[in-house]
Amino acid sequence: MAIMDADYLVIGGCGFLGQHLCERLLERGYSVRVFDIRKTFENEKITFIIGDLCKKEDLMAAIQGVSCVFHCASPSPLSNNRELFHKVNVEGTKLLIQLCKWAGVQRLVLTSSASVVYEGKDIKGGHEDLPYAAQPIDAYTETKIMQEQIVLAANTKDFYTCAVRPHGIFGPRDPHLLPTAVDLARRGKFKFIIGDGKNLVDFTYIDNVVHGHILASENLGGGSVVCGKAYNITNDEPIYFWTFMTQIVTGMGYDAPKYHLPYLLVYFIAVFLMLISRLLSPFCHFIPSFTPMKVALAGTHHFYLCDRAKKDMKYKPLVSLDDGIRKTIESFERLKNGGEGDS
Numbered sequence: 461m462a463i464m465d466a467d468y469l470v471i472g473g474c475g476f477l478g479q480h481l482c483e484r485l486l487e488r489g490y491s492v493r494v495f496d497i498r499k500t501f502e503n504e505k506i507t508f509i510i511g512d513l514c515k516k517e518d519l520m521a522a523i524q525g526v527s528c529v530f531h532c533a534s535p536s537p538l539s540n541n542r543e544l545f546h547k548v549n550v551e552g553t554k555l556l557i558q559l560c561k562w563a564g565v566q567r568l569v570l571t572s573s574a575s576v577v578y579e580g581k582d583i584k585g586g587h588e589d590l591p592y593a594a595q596p597i598d599a600y601t602e603t604k605i606m607q608e609q610i611v612l613a614a615n616t617k618d619f620y621t622c623a624v625r626p627h628g629i630f631g632p633r634d635p636h637l638l639p640t641a642v643d644l645a646r647r648g649k650f651k652f653i654i655g656d657g658k659n660l661v662d663f664t665y666i667d668n669v670v671h672g673h674i675l676a677s678e679n680l681g682g683g684s685v686v687c688g689k690a691y692n693i694t695n696d697e698p699i700y701f702w703t704f705m706t707q708i709v710t711g712m713g714y715d716a717p718k719y720h721l722p723y724l725l726v727y728f729i730a731v732f733l734m735l736i737s738r739l740l741s742p743f744c745h746f747i748p749s750f751t752p753m754k755v756a757l758a759g760t761h762h763f764y765l766c767d768r769a770k771k772d773m774k775y776k777p778l779v780s781l782d783d784g785i786r787k788t789i790e791s792f793e794r795l796k797n798g799g800e801g802d803s
């Protein structure tokens with residue numbers, strides 16, 4: 461059955477970022493098509509095509525008749541499935557590029573990650589020209605590096621690509637950050653601050669991430685400075701990791717962490733537990749609450765400059781960190797302490 465042409469195809473459009481992106485695109489008068497392996501919402505203005513990014517026949521049904529593709533799909537960054545990360549983020553992205561060219565799609569905007577330059581050590585004011593992490597902190601990040609390299613290398617005079625690198629996205633309908641933090645607090649695992657609590661990091665409110673994506677797509681085109689480049693998109697307000705997390709968990713009705721634990725002690729315990737988890741994996745499946753990745757993110761500086769986006773796309777955050785935290789907490793009534801929600 462022939463489907464209507466669309467301005468945008470949002471791959472992963474049923475996810476946290478994807479759904480917010482679709483809503484904003486519609487508000488701006490664009491026509492939107494969604495391709496995702498699951499359907500999580502209804503909207504009569506959107507054409508949904510349910511399929512797998514890794515299956516050529518599925519993607520071919522979605523890719524024709526669109527001007528620009530947003531590629532937001534990824535397995536959950538908190539899952540632990542190296543094979544799936546590679547299948548979707550690398551092989552799926554290669555197939556997408558092949559079919560974009562086959563279908564005559566002009567523009568591709570990838571949702572990458574600021575973590576592609578992060579090796580678990582301090583990054584203060586990181587810029588986009590930092591080298592890719594030679595030792596990525598996990599398989600997710602390793603495949604996001606490969607994915608970004610593939611997309612930026614695909615930029616030509618006829619097919620324009622760029623990458624948006626958000627960091628620590630939060631907001632209404634976030635399935636990763638807030639629910640995980642609340643689950644830890646609910647299980648009494650949020651009593652300790654890892655390290656001295658003075659590590660500065662970026663958290664980015666979802667509306668600002670969406671804004672950065674739309675600016676990137678609107679500035680991407682023949683002869684544009686944006687072509688073939690990566691752009692950090694943050695709230696431009698680095699905050700102490702533990703100040704942010706304390707505001708979130710106390711806003712959700714749980715106690716603030718009180719005691720400090722040495723960062724290196726917690727990190728090596730996390731590495732030890734990860735090794736035990738791998739050794740036991742043939743016999744039982746257990747994923748430690750605090751993986752080396754989470755501990756590193758909780759105990760080191762990692763904040764980034766978005767000067768390039770300000771200069772090339774006139775980016776500036778639309779929602780402040782304080783307003784974003786307030787809106788987020790208000791939106792998660794069901795998860796508040798004593799609420800009826802599950803984690």
Ligand SMILES: NC(=O)C1=CN([C@@H]2O[C@H](COP(=O)(O)OP(=O)(O)OC[C@H]3O[C@@H](n4cnc5c(N)ncnc54)[C@H](O)[C@@H]3O)[C@@H](O)[C@H]2O)C=CC1
Pocket residue numbers: 471472473474475476477478495496497498511512513514531532533534535536537548552571572573574604625626627628629630635636
């Ligand atoms: N959440 C965060 O803090 C950050 C996320 N990102 C990136 O942003 C993008 C969106 O992330 P979120 O919205 O948070 O994740 P999400 O898990 O809410 O959304 C991802 C969507 O991709 C879809 N998907 C996964 N595999 C697929 C496949 N094989 N075929 C079709 N669809 C598939 C899922 O069904 C889901 O709807 C991802 O690329 C992620 O790497 C980057 C930086 C930070």
Ligand SMILES: CC(C)=CCC[C@@H](C)[C@H]1CC[C@H]2C3=C(CC[C@]12C)[C@@]1(C)CCC(=O)C[C@@H]1CC3
Pocket residue numbers: 537538572573574575627628629636637640641644705750754755757758
């Ligand atoms: C250790 C602790 C208190 C954990 C609770 C919060 C964490 C679940 C989040 C804190 C930083 C977040 C983060 C991501 C996922 C959720 C957190 C670990 C990403 C790994 C998501 C995908 C990315 O591309 C990078 C993000 C970095 C920050």
